[in-house]
Amino acid sequence: MQAEPETQEKMPRPLPVDALWVRFVFVDHAGIPKAKAVxxxxxxxxxxxxxxLAKGVLALDPSGALQPESGLSPVGECRLVPDLSTLTALPFARGQAMVSCDMTEPDASTPWEGCPRSALKRVLG
Structure with missing residues (x-):
């Protein structure tokens, strides 16, 4: 297992003052950004x-249909764990903030092999 990047913060930094909701943002296998709000x-x-998050969410096409050739199903869960160094207010959505997330196994510490963000990090070195 690789060491976590030094830029990933462990302790939550203060939320923007007016943020009532925080979007936990991820990108699916089709490159479509998605989020869960907290x-x-x-x-x-x-x-x-x-x-x-159900792993199958990453295999939904724009119409919402699960693509069977993806090998993913609605059964099985991963966790969206925020990279707190990316926490930012959304200037176009009053009262909301967003944070980019890595996908992990349900233990919230083991990286999930299907995480697009982790794959991009590996490619970029």
């Missing part, structure tokens, strides 16, 4: 434990 009251706990 209320600010739950953010600190979710920053370390992550948010659950």
């Amino acid at each position: 209320h600010r009251d739950s953010f600190e706990g979710r920053a370390s434990a992550g948010v659950g």
Whole structure:
């Protein structure tokens, strides 16, 4: 297992003052950005434990149909664990912030092999 990048923060940094919701953002296998929203009251706990996500969500086409050739199904979960160094207010969405996420196994620490963001990090070195 590789060491975590030094840029990934461990402790939640302060949320933007007016942020009521934080979008946990990820990109699926088709390059479509998606998110799950977390209320600010739950953010600190979710920053370390992550948010659950069915692995099959990464294989949904734009119409919402699951692509069977992906090998993913609605059964099985990964966790969206935020990279807190990316936390930022959304200037176009009042009261909202976003954070980019890595996908892990359900233990929230083991990287999931199907994570597009982790694959990009490996390619970029």
